[in-house]
Amino acid sequence: MAHSHEAHHHERPRDLTRNQELVLTTLNNAEAPLSAYDILDKLRDDGLRAPLQVYRALEKLIEHGLAHRLESLNAFVCCADANCHGRASGTAAFAICSGCGRVDEFADPEVTARLAAWAGETGFALERTTIELRGRCAECRKAA
Amino acid sequence: MAHSHEAHHHERPRDLTRNQELVLTTLNNAEAPLSAYDILDKLRDDGLRAPLQVYRALEKLIEHGLAHRLESLNAFVCCADANCHGRASGTAAFAICSGCGRVDEFADPEVTARLAAWAGETGFALERTTIELRGRCAECRKAA
DNA sequence: TCGATAGCGTAATGTCATAACATATCGCCT
DNA sequence: AGGCGATATGTTATGACATTACGCTATCGA
Structure with a gap:
């Protein structure tokens, strides 16, 4: 059930793909930042096999303001304010x-x-x- | 009490080792940030052969406030204000x-x-x- | 039906950084 | 002089992070 229209002008947690959902959930469950390879390891059982699958999901999550990259750590966290923090x-x-x-x-x-x-x-x-x-x-x- | 002669209260370009000198000069001559491997490549002719030699020099230079690491770039620059910027x-x-x-x-x-x-x-x-x-x-x- | 857009999967490779080990040099204390 | 600690050095190997390139699939709208 994909919306054909963007109802909200700020980014909503719009429909995520399976991989994006998996990565986001993993980040949400983590106490501390995770590297892309950490995430990959946690998602092997869910069928993920290559770093790129994680990086691609992260890229989108970050675009949507649902996750952040920590440059000094080369790792990722989910956004503290799950819904709307991003640009606000x-x-x-x-x-x-x-x-x-x-x-x-x-x-x-x-x-x-x-x-x-x-x-x-x-x-x-x-x-x-x-x-x-x-x-x-x-x-x-x-x-x- | 390491040295009895702290003539200046800000960090002076104290005695650098050969490798540190080479790396600092390389950074000074660069227009833009350099990665450790960039630096290594520029210093092959001066006898440097392994990344670690560069990383060790950078570590010291950063300690002394003569260089900075840019986290979002994984690269290094020399300090803008060569003498005194550091903690000041x-x-x-x-x-x-x-x-x-x-x-x-x-x-x-x-x-x-x-x-x-x-x-x-x-x-x-x-x-x-x-x-x-x-x-x-x-x-x-x-x-x- | 076609083409554009977006996502997915895989392999290979590229880039950044450190561990572990062995050796050398200097200042300082005895 | 001899010995100690601190610091720097050189080399090999490996670990950690990230991207390029390629091909396939699904969806959507002109």
Whole structure:
């Protein structure tokens, strides 16, 4: 039952293909970021056999704002706010804990604004922004 | 107390080893970021033969604040402000042009402050921050 | 019915990074 | 001088991440 029309102007969790669904579910069930090969390993029993199948699914999920790539980790997470986070709250930032590996996604409008301002002044046509924080989360600090 | 002679309170281009010197010079001469293997290729004639020699040199250069790693590119640039940029102006941000490949390094204290504030509120012990902007620089936009 | 678009599956390859091991060099302390 | 620790070195092999190239299938609308 595919819609012939785009009813919403923001990205909805539209119909995903089987592979996309599998990958997204895998990411959702994970506590920490997964590499493409991690995902592949978890999905062997579901018939996935080659990295490309995972990368292709990830590409679409990211396009739709359902997943993110963490550049400093070469790994992927599902979007914190499953439905509509993507473009809504500006650029997402990620705090990655070196202890437990968990990732906290947040957005700071002021940061977004400052970076946009820099781009404006400089004449830089900003397309995409990566913000990643590394450190230890509160939990892990207590546990130490 | 490692050295008794810290003449300057900011990092000086202290004595580099031969390999470190070679790698730094290569980065300085480059217009755009270089991957470790790019660097290796340029230094074959100088006797470098294995990736590890380059990675080890890069590691030290980055420690000393003379070079940066661009996570979203898996590549390296020399620090824009050769002598003193490192810790001085807070976290560095990088604008990477998808046209010419050139990288513009800058620092925005307000951005640094906001991220530090988030970390403070959250109890996240911030160790390292990555900020990378992708887009087209003013030059390349004109050229189009 | 045709062609365009999008997805799927597989093999091969390309690119980035590190482990493990062996050796060398320097400064420093005794 | 001898010995120790810290640091750098060179080499081989391997691991980890990502893409190119090719061919097939399904769907949709002109």
